[in-house]
Amino acid sequence: MMIIHQLTAKMQAPRVFCRTQRTLAGLFRHSSDMADFREVFSKAKRVAIITGAGVSAESGLPTFRGAGGIWRKWKTQDLATPEAFSRNPSSVWEFYHHWREMTLAAKPNTAHRAIAECEARLSKQGRSVVVITQTIDGLHHSAGSRHILEIHGNLFKTRCLSCGDVEVNRKSPICAALEGKGSPDTDAIDAQIPVNALPRCKEHDCNGLLRPDVIWFGETLDSHVLTKVEKELDSCDLCLVVGTSAVVYPAAMFAPQVASRGVPVAEFNTGVTPNTTRFMYHFQGPCGTTLPIALARHESEVI
Numbered sequence: 222m223m224i225i226h227q228l229t230a231k232m233q234a235p236r237v238f239c240r241t242q243r244t245l246a247g248l249f250r251h252s253s254d255m256a257d258f259r260e261v262f263s264k265a266k267r268v269a270i271i272t273g274a275g276v277s278a279e280s281g282l283p284t285f286r287g288a289g290g291i292w293r294k295w296k297t298q299d300l301a302t303p304e305a306f307s308r309n310p311s312s313v314w315e316f317y318h319h320w321r322e323m324t325l326a327a328k329p330n331t332a333h334r335a336i337a338e339c340e341a342r343l344s345k346q347g348r349s350v351v352v353i354t355q356t357i358d359g360l361h362h363s364a365g366s367r368h369i370l371e372i373h374g375n376l377f378k379t380r381c382l383s384c385g386d387v388e389v390n391r392k393s394p395i396c397a398a399l400e401g402k403g404s405p406d407t408d409a410i411d412a413q414i415p416v417n418a419l420p421r422c423k424e425h426d427c428n429g430l431l432r433p434d435v436i437w438f439g440e441t442l443d444s445h446v447l448t449k450v451e452k453e454l455d456s457c458d459l460c461l462v463v464g465t466s467a468v469v470y471p472a473a474m475f476a477p478q479v480a481s482r483g484v485p486v487a488e489f490n491t492g493v494t495p496n497t498t499r500f501m502y503h504f505q506g507p508c509g510t511t512l513p514i515a516l517a518r519h520e521s522e523v524i
């Protein structure tokens with residue numbers, strides 16, 4: 222949920238030059254040889270896994286972008302903005318309440334679990350796994366992943382507009398006035414909840430209006446999170462791109478940056494993208510099927 226030019230500005234990105242990418246694309250003939258990937262995986266010490274909405278699709282969660290991204294008569298792009306929130310905080314909270322309730326009912330799938338199990342196993346061997354995700358549903362946490370960088374925030378965190386306090390909040394409903402509200406039906410009536418009855422800050426004497434702690438359209442990413450992402454991308458020796466197209470943000474920026482260092486990148490996606498040839502490996506199919514095979518214990522792992 223971010224505009225590429227802002228990311229570019231933020232990351233001072235032109236570390237990845239088109240010329241470099243083209244040159245390397247010529248060197249990499251992407252392979253779908255799982256045994257070959259598994260050999261590379263068995264030697265990796267620092268694995269970075271970039272995940273997108275596709276990793277949550279198999280848990281039954283819509284992406285709220287593209288064709289499925291309509292709530293009542295609005296697109297996500299109409300609701301997930303600071304302007305929409307200041308104009309109509311009640312409707313924006315209804316939308317997020319609906320999204321939160323659906324997500325609370327969802328379970329991590331085999332892809333989430335394969336990633337979490339891999340992290341736990343490799344950590345005992347002195348190897349690391351980091352998840353860099355654009356999902357905001359927290360399902361990587363639920364699956365047991367520990368080292369997670371959420372570049373778009375989290376549906377279950379709130380931020381106070383008055384004091385800036387950020388809190389984890391998994392309450393259902395998040396406030397009494399939202400109970401039973403948030404139906405996505407086109408003929409649903411806006412609840413028009415008074416602003417004082419929307420989620421409010423519990424910090425002492427604050428009572429400020431809370432918003433979801435997610436990155437909205439038109440907002441820049443958290444620079445602290447981006448700095449950590451940069452560090453991980455610079456130091457990983459294997460990168461997986463899971464359930465996100467390599468032509469759109471963030472994989473369009475992050476994974477080619479890794480590939481430009483000559484580090485193996487493996488893409489796990491339901492389709493082929495124009496950038497697939499840029500990466501060393503591509504495994505087509507549902508990531509809930511491909512990832513458990515890719516990240517299973519290798520015969521060389523002794524612990």
Ligand SMILES: [Zn+2]
Nearest residue numbers: 381384422427
């Ligand atoms: Zn506050």
